[in-house]
Amino acid sequence: MKKIGVLFGMENSFPGALVEHINARNIADVTAEFVETGAVHLDQFPRYAVIVDRISHDIPFYRAFLKHAALHGTLIVNNPFWWSADDKFFNYTLAAKLGVAVPPTVILPHKQHPEGTTSRSMRNLEYPLDWDGVFAYVGEHGFLKPVNGGGWRDVYHVHNRDEFFKAYDQSRDLCMMYQKAVDFNEYFRCYVVGQKRVHVMPYDPRKPHAERYLQDPPAYSPRLLRRVERDALKLCRALGYDLNTVEFAVENGIPYAIDFMNPAPDADLHSVGQANFDWIVKEVADLAIAKARLAPRLPELRWSAFLGAAPVPKKTARTAAKKKQAAKVVATAG
Helix, strand or coil: CEEEEEECCCCCHHHHHHHHHHHHCCCCCEEEEECCCCCCCCCCCCCCCEEEECCCCCCHHHHHHHHHHHHCCCEEECCHHHHHHCCHHHHHHHHHHHCCCCCCEEECCCCCCCCCCCHHHHCCCCCCCCHHHHHHHHCCCEEEEECCCCCCCCCEEECCHHHHHHHHHCCCCCCEEEEECCCCCEEEEEEEECCCEEEEEEECCCCCHHHCECCCCCCCCHHHHHHHHHHHHHHHHHHCCCEEEEEEEEECCEEEEEECCCCCCCCCHHHHCHHHHHHHHHHHHHHHHHHHCCCCCCCCCCHHHHCCCCCCCHHHHHHHHHHHHHHHHHHHHC
């Protein structure tokens, strides 16, 4: 019997609905349940073929537990090794490399020294910082947000330099980014599942949280929607996320990727609405079941393999040995 485990925290509606949906299908060799774990022994093998992770970004113990399970062959949604390595500034850099539109963005030094450091730790930093250069690149209307963050925590919307510096002064020792504000006409939040399926949801981040998913949106250009779907897939495939949300703010017909590091995206029935909720429950169930049915495969024991890189072909080693032998023959003949 293949077990699918759901690891979660404070959320209520999605984890239970996912388990119920999977079990209601009565698949002979697959069952789902909430993950239960205590202290994890080094030689302990996981009970789960698949774990859907909704909380390890907040709980280091869970993240370590998931990495241990992955080493023993459990498939994790999402990959805990890559999730640990990722950050939002890298995301924007990658998007620009992929040809996905992103607003001008800079990463900034910590306002306060991180714990355990002093000014002597920062001797490679330019001082004073070229603030005129920052504002010339980004502008004075933008958003300050953490390079690692979520849930709109520690995000500041600023309209001028005074507001910027007031917000920056409140950022403590967080590593912050400053990004140009997009004067958007349309805004979309897209569920992306299995790097194949995209569900585009009209969204308005200016509204109260419970009203952000628009229930009666206007008609949108099919060409715009196709580009949004294409760019969302492009980003998630490059990042390797099997579950993510990608947000686009559209200005003058151009969808700018604003936020796409959401590997445990909001899936609460009361915020996303019934139709979106039903879609995400079914698609994640399909994904988890498909992964559970895969033959168990232990990862190759190298860091890039943990991040999802393809295994090194065995012939590579043989080819290298042949080349080495050929070089010896040439050297001897010479």
